[in-house]
Amino acid sequence: MWTPLRALALLPLCLASPAAAENPPANLVTAELIGGWPIEGGTMGALKLTLAPGWKTYWRSPGEAGIPPAFDWRASAGLTGVTYHWPRPAPFDLNGIRTFVYHDTLILPIAFQGDVRSLSATVDLGVCRDICVPAHLTVTGDLSSARSGTAAIRAALRAEPDDARGAGYGAARCATEPTRDGLRLTADIPAPEGLSPDAFAVIETGDPAVWVAPVKTDSGGGRLHQIVDLVPPTAQPFALDRSAVHFTIFDGAGGVHQLDGCTG
Secondary structure, X not given: OOOOEEEXXXXXXXXXXXXXXXXXXXXXEEEEEEEEEEEOOEEEEEEEEEEOOOOEEEEEEEEOOOOOOEEEOOOOEEXXXXXXXXXXXXXXXXXXXXXXXXXXXXXXXXXXXXXXXXXXXXXXXEXXXXXEEEEEEEEEEOOOOOOXXXXXXXXXXXXXXXXXXXXXXXXXXXXXXXXXXXXXXXEEEEOOOOOOOOOEEEEEOOOOOOEEOOOEEEEEOOEEEEEEEEXXXXXXXXXXXXXXXXXXXXXXXXXXXXXXXEEO
16 A cells, blocks of 8 residues: 655745745645556556645756755665656746746656565655745555556656657757866757747756756757856866766747757
């Protein structure tokens, strides 16, 4: 039987006002693991987060502010790996700061690999409305439970970003130059005609320890041009694995597309 997941610790990060901080909802975030179906080498399931009305949580790359979610499944029995299938987030702009969020509910499909006998995990994430607080959660589950979440998981999988190549984007080309504390990455992606000037891309390096500065974007003329500074924990120039660079393109018209890797 799937065990409900609830916040164990909630601490203020930033406060809109003292009054707002005094009365966060009792059930600020609750969650459960939902079962799916067998896949090669494992089982497809999902983590369902339900937020209090008006609250939101963050995508794997939260943007210019926010808390990236973190998962620790090491206490699970028989689990050899997990793959997350993130539904497309919603851009959220406030006071010139852009973040990427999910409102109200998130169903995060997860491919659990191995002969999984039981699941046990801790989850750390941020939830925000007028205030932002971190939530530390514990979840347990048994994959032999009834698989009642098939329809919801399939819907969440369909909400993943579309393949950029199928939408008319070409292969990305990247150039790098060392900076005082890391690298500057310049990326060009051939884009379909009529791309909105509001289009932009989120850039991930494949290494969550590398800080990615806000991306400077110029779109139009059949291209999406981006410049971003990358800073590793050493704050020194480093070798970038271009094959691991990941672009999530928001086309300015509601479409979200993903493109993996770039060449020099």
